Amino acid sequence: MAKSKIVFFCQECGFESAKWMGQCPACKAWNTFVEEPTVPKNSRGAKASPKEIASAVPTRLSQVSLQSQPRTLTGIGELDRVLGGGIVKGSLVLVGGDPGIGKSTLLLQMCRLLAQKSVPLLYISGEESLQQIKMRAQRLGNFEKDMMMLCETDLDIVEGVVRKYKPEIVIIDSIQTMYRQEIASAPGSVSQVRESTGVLMQLAKGLDITIFIVGHVTKEGVVAGPRVLEHMVDTVLYFEGDRHASYRLLRAVKNRFGSTNEIGVFEMGGGGLTQVTNPSEYMLNGRPQEASGSVVSCAMEGTRPILIEVQALVCRTNFNMPRRTAAGTDYNRVNLLMAVLEKRLGLPLDNCDCYVNIAGGMRLNEPAIDLAIVCAIISSYKNFAVSPKTIMFGEVGLTGEVRAVNMVEQRVAEAKKLGFSMCLVPQVNLKNVSGISGITVIGISSVQDVLKYIKG
Incomplete structure (x- = not known):
């Protein structure tokens, strides 16, 4: 029998060290780093046979034929959007998040809708009883057709x-509860999680x-997080x-079958x-x-434009060093934009506290x-309100110029749909929205130009 040895694993990325x-x-x-015992495999038994090597x-790449397989729609439009158009057969999908955020609820709702289409399902739970x-x-609604359920944590079973049973879709809730008896470490450790994912x-x-x-x-990083499994x-x-x-926001950070920029928005009730x-x-x-x-x-x-409210609060500070806070956006980016306002517009912000917030809980970079x-900081500092029917977007450079952004037509169309009457866009993007009527589109070339349009 092979002798066990002690190694150390990083709980964040799975790095192994002696x-x-x-x-x-x-x-x-x-x-x-956590200490875990491992049993090295027998090198003689791990070798492939000559027959396996010969097979x-x-x-050649030219000999590979592509057969388009239709995706399976889950019935939840926001989930299908994030997956890239539906479920791909033979795929392994990891759903991560904090405990209690709604992962199991979303997957159980998906099972309910797929069961109505007579899709064979198997829900395996290691945390809850049947x-x-x-x-x-029952809280989610009536299951018109049954699905198979299993409460088990032994991965061999x-x-x-x-x-x-060979179901089409299997739910493992959760990977931290699965274990293999050959691995000496406890369930939820890096070794158990990595081995279980390899079998699945x-x-x-x-x-x-x-x-x-x-x-x-x-x-706290007490249990092995999904970062170990992302690859x-x-x-x-x-x-x-x-x-x-x-x-709730559902975001794809890795997707071999679709875009990683799509998000799904849900409301917990x-x-x-419920889809938003x-x-x-x-x-x-x-x-x-x-x-x-x-x-x-x-x-x-x-591909989805989302209108968000940017809030800023600027007030005089009573301390030698002013306080700067950014919620929902990059803190260093806010400091950079404030330096642009001090240099290009002459706003004395060095003795002011500044708080910037993206309303709604969104995280945007x-x-x-x-x-x-920039306009929210100016509005708060000079204490005047920007017209509620005005919307604006554009990248601001260090010289105060307003640079171009992508997908301008979709942004302006979304603003028009929600009743906005004026849209401030970068001057170089103005030619891309000339065909949109029903909303006034104004080109802005620098932060100095924006003052005359937001004071009204």
Whole structure:
């Protein structure tokens, strides 16, 4: 029998080391190494046989034929959008997020809709009993057709059941509860999670079935997070948002079968998750009409334009060093834009506290919202309200120029649909929106030009 040895794994990225280190050399995280026993494989038994080696023949690229396989629609439009148009057969999908954010609820709602289409399903839970799953399913609605359920944490048993019944879609809730008896470490450790995911990947590719894996993420990093698995799966979906708030954002950070820029917006209610088909209207709900420091901008999330409210509060500071805070956007970007205002417009912001917030809980790093941040800071500093029917977007450079952004037509069309009458766009993009009527589009070349349009 092979002798076990002790190695150290990073809980954030899975880096393996023979000794403990304070900082991981791969992901640069501190105090993330944990000690785990491993059993090395027998090198003689791990070798492939001559027959297996002879059967492995490389294939030329020109000889590979592409057969378009139709995707399976889940019935949840926001989920289909993030997946790239539906479920791809033989794919391995990781759904990550904080505990209680709504991962299991979303997948159970998906199972309910797919069961109505007579799609063979298997829901494997390692956290809840069958009665608990039944109670949660009743809150989501009536299941017109049954789906198979299994409460098991032993991966060998799970593998045998999947090979026996061969469902089209399998849900593993969650990967942190699965374990293999050959691995000496506890369930949820890096070794167990990585080994379990490897077995599930072989099942998905070998049986041509789709497997959804639920992975928990904690801020403390106590359990192995989904970052260890991102390179092994085909698609990584993250649920974002505050668990105490009603909104949820589903974002694809990796997708081999679609775009990684799409997001899905949901609202958590008593009956489960509800799709938000018009996120712009949802994000602007409750926006003040005649308040200084409030400006509306348009950000692109994939192919979807979303109108968001940018808020700024500028006030005199009582301390030697003013305080700067940014919620929902890059803190360093806000400091850069404030330096541009001090240099190009002569605003004395060096003795002012500044707080910038993206309302609605969105997290945006797109440069197109620079112009809105600048105007919100000016509006709050000079204490005047920007017209509630005005929207603006554009990237601001260090010399104060307003630079071009992409997909201008879609942004202006979304603003027109929600009733905005004036849109401030970069001057170089003005030619791209000449055919849109019903809204006044004005080109801005620098931050000095924007003052005469927002004071009214």
